[in-house]
Amino acid sequence: MKMQDGGTDPPIKNSLLTKRDFLRFCSTSLCALSTAPFLGLPRTAQAQAPVKGLVKTKLSPYFTPLEGGEIRCDLCPRQCRVPKGKRGACRVRENRDGKYYSLVYGAPCAMHLDPIEKKPFFHVLPATQSFSLATAGCNLQCKFCQNWEISQASPEEVYSYDVSPELVVKKAKEMGARSIAYTYVEPTIFYEYMLDIGLLARKAGLLNVCHSNGFINPGPLGDLCRVMDAANIDLKGFTETFYRDLCNGELAPVLETLKTLKKEKVHIEITNLVIPSMNDEMSVVKEMCLWINKELGPDTPVHFSRFYPLYKLRSVPPTPVSTLDKVRGAALSAGLEYVYIGNIPGHEAENTFCPKCKKRVIQRTGYMVGETQVKAGKCRYCGKPIPGIWNPA
Numbered sequence: 001m002k003m004q005d006g007g008t009d010p011p012i013k014n015s016l017l018t019k020r021d022f023l024r025f026c027s028t029s030l031c032a033l034s035t036a037p038f039l040g041l042p043r044t045a046q047a048q049a050p051v052k053g054l055v056k057t058k059l060s061p062y063f064t065p066l067e068g069g070e071i072r073c074d075l076c077p078r079q080c081r082v083p084k085g086k087r088g089a090c091r092v093r094e095n096r097d098g099k100y101y102s103l104v105y106g107a108p109c110a111m112h113l114d115p116i117e118k119k120p121f122f123h124v125l126p127a128t129q130s131f132s133l134a135t136a137g138c139n140l141q142c143k144f145c146q147n148w149e150i151s152q153a154s155p156e157e158v159y160s161y162d163v164s165p166e167l168v169v170k171k172a173k174e175m176g177a178r179s180i181a182y183t184y185v186e187p188t189i190f191y192e193y194m195l196d197i198g199l200l201a202r203k204a205g206l207l208n209v210c211h212s213n214g215f216i217n218p219g220p221l222g223d224l225c226r227v228m229d230a231a232n233i234d235l236k237g238f239t240e241t242f243y244r245d246l247c248n249g250e251l252a253p254v255l256e257t258l259k260t261l262k263k264e265k266v267h268i269e270i271t272n273l274v275i276p277s278m279n280d281e282m283s284v285v286k287e288m289c290l291w292i293n294k295e296l297g298p299d300t301p302v303h304f305s306r307f308y309p310l311y312k313l314r315s316v317p318p319t320p321v322s323t324l325d326k327v328r329g330a331a332l333s334a335g336l337e338y339v340y341i342g343n344i345p346g347h348e349a350e351n352t353f354c355p356k357c358k359k360r361v362i363q364r365t366g367y368m369v370g371e372t373q374v375k376a377g378k379c380r381y382c383g384k385p386i387p388g389i390w391n392p393a
């Protein structure tokens with residue numbers, strides 16, 4: 001049982017590991033990398049059963065009052081106009097008497113200790129653990145969503161825990177995490193919670209990392225950049241048609257987010273889920289890679305992930321490995337230097353190769369990290385700087 005970030009393992013329900021599941025998992029798995037959410041929490045918290053329909057409010061800093069008590073949410077490009085008593089499209093924000101509130105502040109429905117490679121981040125503190133969390137809700141409706149059971153749910157439909165930002169940071173430290181990851185659903189929709197945890201995490205010496213769809217407005221993104229160290233952005237396709245028809249979203253704002261993150265010096269990695277016949281046309285893949293090279297730089301790590309049939313795309317077959325190899329070839333010929341293939345454990349493209357001397361500098365199998373030859377952010381063989389956030393030498 002595990003929540004999924006950018007890959008395509010089967011999704012799970014909003015049923016987090018029970019303590020018994022966890023103990024069984026640890027006893028049978030050599031890579032005990034996902035933990036019961038409340039295993040490490042204090043007795044008082046452990047005694048709390050997850051609550052179905054837990055709603056915890058926080059006033060949103062990003063809305064504009066309109067006539068007649070209606071508001072416009074300014075958090076993401078959807079810019080929902082919400083009448084009194086109603087909610088925005090993400091299902092977790094509500095107009096109460098002309099003011100707009102988050103309904104999920106301090107109410108995560110998913111918390112796990114994950115390897116940071118699972119986010120996926122391949123250039124951020126390799127082989128460390130990331131305390132990962134999500135609430136209900138999302139601002140897109142992707143037909144291939146891996147976590148649709150929580151992303152396409154309201155707070156009333158899931159089981160959530162009552163966990164303050166202080167407690168998240170405390171437990172992350174106690175459990176040995178080096179970072180906090182805002183992930184599984186689009187973290188923009190629990191923006192206030194993410195920002196408050198992020199500020200505390202910074203003070204506690206933890207990194208903040210997110211896996212996001214990049215569908216956020218420039219104002220809130222600017223504030224978020226002050227605490228976010230690294231972002232893995234889903235670039236789901238490279239046409240407006242794909243975003244409109246499969247995600248109920250738009251491509252242009254995602255590209256703007258990527259450019260802003262670059263300008264603000266947030267470490268960026270990109271995930272592209274390659275879906276047969278939907279976004280695997282080589283000319284479009286090439287165009288996307290050339291855009292990444294030009295706007296973000298050739299040293300931007302890109303993860304091409306294998307699709308497996310799920311949610312509303314159950315009739316689409318898994319991505320052939322040959323397609324992923326072709327896509328990777330197109331990315332390399334477009335000049336990208338760090339091109340990975342995800343969801344095929346054991347594939348050679350899980351490893352990091354130095355673009356200068358071509359030697360393997362980080363060896364990986366799935367989420368397991370083997371030999372590492374990156375020292376103080378440089379290739380140990382030839383001294384070429386490798387982009388990322390690395391452990392001290």
Ligand code: SF4
Binds near residue numbers: 073080
């Ligand atoms: S964050 Fe939610 S309520 Fe706000 S504009 Fe986006 S979808 Fe609408």
